[in-house]
Amino acid sequence: MEKLPETQRESIKNMSDDRLRENLRKAGVPDVATANLDRTALQAAWAELVATGRDKPVGATVYRP
Numbered sequence: 001m002e003k004l005p006e007t008q009r010e011s012i013k014n015m016s017d018d019r020l021r022e023n024l025r026k027a028g029v030p031d032v033a034t035a036n037l038d039r040t041a042l043q044a045a046w047a048e049l050v051a052t053g054r055d056k057p058v059g060a061t062v063y064r065p
Helices: 006-014 017-026 039-051
Strands: none
Touching: 006 039, 017 039
């Protein structure tokens, strides 16, 4: 989480466990991979995806006019 700006770190810290799992699922992480993770591990996993730009839903396209 140290790689992220303070605002993003705070946002991740304030997310519920369910929201973290949902975000990870949308980013393509299988449910079985997150089922037994504790809060700290969920936050670290999501922070890593955000920091590396892999936090977008799988198959999402970006519209650029």
